Amino acid sequence: MDPRFFFRYTILEDGSLGNLFWSDAMSRCDYRYFGDVISFDSTYRTNSYHRPLVIFVGVNNHTKTTIFGFGLLVDETVDTYTWILQTFLQAIHGKCPISVVTDGDKAMSKAIRLVMPTAVRRLCSWHLERNVQTNVGDSGFTQAYTHLMLTYMTELEFESEWLKVIDRFGLQHNE
Structure with a gap:
């Protein structure tokens, strides 16, 4: 129903779902206008699939939270974070954010340096x-x-x- 809905996934060796990323048309449009600074965070295995959930978040011109995309990951390694960041860039037509706010996870930071080398990394104030x-x-x-x-x-x-x-x-x- 949403022709601009974007998703990518990987399949594990046993045929089960690996990593999954998705972003709808509105999220992709919002990123074009409000994607200069993003928060890239993962919640560790708090969902029913016991997988890290990644959320790409920003703030719009009304200072309201806006979601740019989501991912369910198999793990929290540099390779997996690299995949999700590269996939995110595909979804948003390669527009790299100016700043990325994270929790300081070392694998996440390394993947950001590899995929978004011009982005300034900041630690989350919380x-x-x-x-x-x-x-x-x-x-x-x-x-x-x-x-x-x-x-x-x-x-x-x-x-x-x-x-x-x-x-x-x-x-x-x-x-």
Whole structure:
């Protein structure tokens, strides 16, 4: 019913479904206008197929989430991520995003470097915040860190504020 619906899949040696990618016409159109920055994330085996689900997401001109495509993967290896990224580029006519926001997964990062070498990779603020809380364990520091991360300032202003926060929480020796 959707003549611009795009999908690709692989078949495993046993004849079962391997990787699957799909994107409908509206998602592909939205990417043309709002695909400068994408979030490339996978949820690990939380679906009924026990496979990683990849979602390509952006933000439209109304600051609303827009989906550019989905994938179900057999695993989270560099080869599999390379396949899904190459397939995504086919779906969106080769237009590489300017920035890709990820969770920092090493295989994902390597695949992005291989397939989208001009894209700037950024870590997701939610993951950064969670790592700060896990590694420092002080909710006050986490709040100060988040404030610094989300507030626009020059590099010089950031460096100055960062040193104040480190000093305030006594973290001079915390790597």
